[in-house]
Amino acid sequence: MLTSAKCFILIGIAILRVSVTESQENEIPSEKKAQSVRDLFNTTSCIQPPYRCPHPKMQFFLYTRTTQEKGELLNTLDNRSLTASNFNPLHPTKIVVHGFGGGRNLSPSTDMRKAYFTRGNYNIIIVDYGSLVKEPCLSQIEWAPRFASLCITQLVEYLQYHPKKQVQPEQIHTIGYSVGAHILGLVANYLKVGKLGRITGLDPTIFFYMGNNRSRDLDHTDALFVDILHTGAGILGQWGPNGHADFYVNGGSSQPGCAHDTIFQTLSCDHTKVTPYFIESINSRAGFWAGPCSSLFSYLIGWCEPRDTEYVLMGEHVSHNARGVYYVTTNAKPPYARGFPGKSRRLRRQTSLTKS
Numbered sequence: 001m002l003t004s005a006k007c008f009i010l011i012g013i014a015i016l017r018v019s020v021t022e023s024q025e026n027e028i029p030s031e032k033k034a035q036s037v038r039d040l041f042n043t044t045s046c047i048q049p050p051y052r053c054p055h056p057k058m059q060f061f062l063y064t065r066t067t068q069e070k071g072e073l074l075n076t077l078d079n080r081s082l083t084a085s086n087f088n089p090l091h092p093t094k095i096v097v098h099g100f101g102g103g104r105n106l107s108p109s110t111d112m113r114k115a116y117f118t119r120g121n122y123n124i125i126i127v128d129y130g131s132l133v134k135e136p137c138l139s140q141i142e143w144a145p146r147f148a149s150l151c152i153t154q155l156v157e158y159l160q161y162h163p164k165k166q167v168q169p170e171q172i173h174t175i176g177y178s179v180g181a182h183i184l185g186l187v188a189n190y191l192k193v194g195k196l197g198r199i200t201g202l203d204p205t206i207f208f209y210m211g212n213n214r215s216r217d218l219d220h221t222d223a224l225f226v227d228i229l230h231t232g233a234g235i236l237g238q239w240g241p242n243g244h245a246d247f248y249v250n251g252g253s254s255q256p257g258c259a260h261d262t263i264f265q266t267l268s269c270d271h272t273k274v275t276p277y278f279i280e281s282i283n284s285r286a287g288f289w290a291g292p293c294s295s296l297f298s299y300l301i302g303w304c305e306p307r308d309t310e311y312v313l314m315g316e317h318v319s320h321n322a323r324g325v326y327y328v329t330t331n332a333k334p335p336y337a338r339g340f341p342g343k344s345r346r347l348r349r350q351t352s353l354t355k356s
């Protein structure tokens with residue numbers, strides 16, 4: 001029997017194969033070409049021992065409304081670092097953990113920050129561990145998330161016990177995309193006192209779910225409130241449900257506007273659509289209203305008729321009392337949010353059945 005780590009690596013390799021083939025076959029302008037074969041097997045970016053937190057390749061950058069352009073590097077071994085920073089414990093604190101190949105200066109992180117600062121004052125801490133989750137570092141995949149979560153726990157405790165700018169774990173909202181969602185789930189295993197206030201999982205990948213050890217998965221025991229958005233469920237995303245509230249967007253597996261020429265493009269498009277939905281939810285007036293339904297099948301054929309009071313907002317402004325599985329339909333292009341569906345079930349039937 002395969003261990004989850006092995007499955008993970010096998011799938012990882014399968015995907016690498018597909019992307020290698022693609023970049024050879026399609027003529028993509030060189031600046032757009034994601035990776036050459038040489039890059040894929042270049043392991044110099046993988047992290048080196050000793051594996052101690054904080055690690056030079058595992059950094060925390062603080063952004064506030066007045067320091068939007070340039071993050072401040074936090075040193076969790078020195079209380080003066082937070083004291084001297086623009087961190088304000090009276091403002092909401094968000095910790096954001098990106099997925100494979102992400103980074104603090106790359107798209108989901110930058111767009112998400114912009115959306116929050118449009119709304120108001122926040123302390124946004126981006127966990128930058130880009131080189132830990134680059135594809136060539138396959139041998140690190142088994143332990144890298146665990147190592148990342150240990151370092152994030154150190155950050156949470158740094159805030160928890162800080163002499164001047166204390167913030168309790170319960171007040172912190174953490175947001176994890178893809179493998180980042182699993183990393184946040186693991187923080188619960190290490191945090192000695194208290195519990196994270198909220199974990200938002202943005203399409204957790206199925207890789208880690210294939211193990212049979214629940215302490216490795218993101219689930220509702222990992223924070224006071226766990227909300228999960230599923231967009232690539234079953235393929236790159238995990239099926240769940242796993243949180244207090246699970247949101248399946250457009251059925252949770254295939255996103256409108258995501259029909260591409262190759263299966264790999266389609267899959268990764270479904271998977272990456274989740275961040276724009278979440279980011280739009282931060283400032284959306286219309287809102288992503290989601291309703292409960294007894295099954296995905298009933299939802300797809302338009303049989304669900306939730307009462308108006310049963311709808312909840314998906315995303316940033318979700319009610320922490322939301323429980324169970326919800327379905328939401330979006331537009332294929334921004335603005336994605338369709339507003340309150342109330343009695344208009346016609347819309348929902350249309351998108352679910354015209355998907356390619």
Ligand SMILES: *[C@@H]1O[C@H](CO)[C@@H](O)[C@H](O)[C@H]1NC(C)=O
Pocket residue numbers: 038039042043044045
């Ligand atoms: C591997 O990557 C490093 C930094 O990411 C770069 O400096 C080096 O030239 C690369 N090596 C090859 C063989 O591409």
Ligand SMILES: *[C@@H]1O[C@H](CO)[C@@H](O)[C@H](O)[C@H]1NC(C)=O
Pocket residue numbers: 076077078079161162163
């Ligand atoms: C920061 O201050 C707290 C409270 O005085 C202390 O317990 C902790 O060890 C200090 N942390 C560091 C990294 O010096």
Ligand SMILES: *[C@@H]1O[C@H](CO)[C@@H](O)[C@H](O)[C@H]1NC(C)=O
Pocket residue numbers: 213214215216
């Ligand atoms: C599950 O994983 C945790 C943390 O990795 C480990 O401590 C525990 O022993 C594992 N349990 C089983 C049944 O393998």
